[in-house]
Structures are given as C-alpha cells and as structure tokens.
Amino acid sequence: MRPCNTFKPHVEFSLIIKKAYRTLGLFWAGSLCANMSVFITGIVAGKYGSEVRPAFWLNFLFLLMPVLGAVTLFTRPKDRPLIGGYNAQHVQTMKLIWRPLDLILVVLLLAAMAFTVLRGLVALDSPLEACSVYLSQYEPYLKDPVGYPKVMMLHLFFYGLPLLGAFVYGLLKPGCTWMSDWTTFFAGAMIQCQWSHIGGSLHSRTTTPFRIPNDAFWTVLGANLLYAAVPVLVAMRVHSNPYFFLKIAPFPGQTGLPNSEEKDTKYKEK
Secondary structure, eight states, X not given: OOGGGGGHHHHHHHHHHHHHHXXXXXXXXXXXXXXXXXXXXXXHHSTTGGGOOGGGGGHHXXXXXXXXXXXXXXXXXXXXXXXXXXXXXXXXXXXXXXXXXXXXXXXXXXXXXXXXXXXHHHHTTOOOHHHHHHHHHTOGGGGOTTSHHHHHHHHIXXXXXXXHHHHXXXXXSTTOTTHHHHHHHHHHHHHHHHHHHHHHHHOTTSOGXXXXXXXXXXXXXXXHXXXXXXXXXXXXXXXXXXXXGSEEOOOTTOSSOOOOSTTSEEOOOO
C-alpha cells in the first residue's frame, strides 16, 4: 500500500481547476482588451471626439487591467502537457488531408482572412468596386460616423488578420505549443468584437441609412456569426485534442517512445 496514491485525485483535480482558470482568464483578457481598445479609440476618432471630458481618460485604467492580466497569464508556467510521446508523434505524422477537421478549419480561417481584408479595405476607403458594392449593399454600418465600426475593422485588419494567418500555420506545422493560449485569447476578442458589431448594426438608435438592408439581412447576419464562430471552433479543437500541438520527446531513461495513452504526456516544469 502506497499512501501517496491517496492524494493523486486531488492533484489531478487541482490541475484541472488551474487549467480552467487559465483558459477563462485568457478568454476574459482577450474580450476586455478588444472591448476597451475599440471603445476608447472609437470615441476619440468618431463624431463624439470633440466632446471628450477629463473623466474619459479614466477608461485607460480599464484597458490597463486586462493587458496586465494577459501578460501575466502568457508569461506564467502552463498547467498543461507540453511534451508528447507516441500518440503525439503518430498524430503529427499525418498530412492535413488525413485530418478532415483541421482541413475544414483551415478553409474557414482562409475565408475569415478574406472577409477581414475586405472589411478592412472598406474601412480604409478603398476605391475597389468590391468594397463599394459591399458597403452599399451589405454593411453600410461600416461607415457610421460614430467611429466604432471603422475602428473595429481596422483592429481586426491589423491585429486579427496576422493571428488568423498564424493559426493556419499552427494547424499545418506540428508542435506549435503557443496555439492553446493565443486561440483562447483571440476567441474572446472576436466574440466581443462581433457581439458589439452585430448589436450596433441592428440597434434601433442606429440611423436607417447605416442599418443592414432588408434583402441582405440574413446573409450579413450569417456571415458575421460564422466569422465570430471560426476562432472559437479553432480554440475548441486545440483544447479538445492537443497532441498535434505538443513537442515530442521521450521520457528520461527511455530508449523509445511509450505506446501507452495513459503515459503519453508529461508536464514540463518551467
């Protein structure tokens, strides 16, 4: 009889709780960073910029808090497996064509990147015909003088687009251990952005010329909902089956990788 085994369930439960808190914290940090950065910039750059009062600058405290939280979570040791064995090696030898879920996510990410570029160019007043058609027939809200939609599209264009491209790389290149944290952070940011954007475009106080046209309502709504869902689906995929995103290394003293699912991963201490 080994008394130390009595405490094993408590240790495992503690690791699960720590992992849940880290994931929730990154999601919260991404959401609030996106919220406050768009809120502050939108007010200064929009039609209400001339009415800014000194109390407005207190909002920077609410931006600083999630930024510090995100930095703390990104730099602290991870409470999750970082090194994989046999199962991780087996998964990482599979080409993308044999991973249909990852293939679908890559296609969705590429479509999200194209959608980001289109709306970013619209926000930048691009003279391209596609941008003019999209602005006039689908989302005139992007030119609402309040400034929020334009600022949000520029945020996604300059910061979201590189991350979407990085996630495509992470689904193609095995061993990207950073995927778990960054997909969670960006999923929180995207949910916040799209929730505010969809709500603003449908709000009764948004003037009629900037609302979604009736004949394109369901198309635009569906595209925005799918756009919000893509980073969430990627984050769920990374967390549900992380073998592809682990570093591969044998256990100390072993001559080969273990063919055992229970002993396939170990925790890397930083």
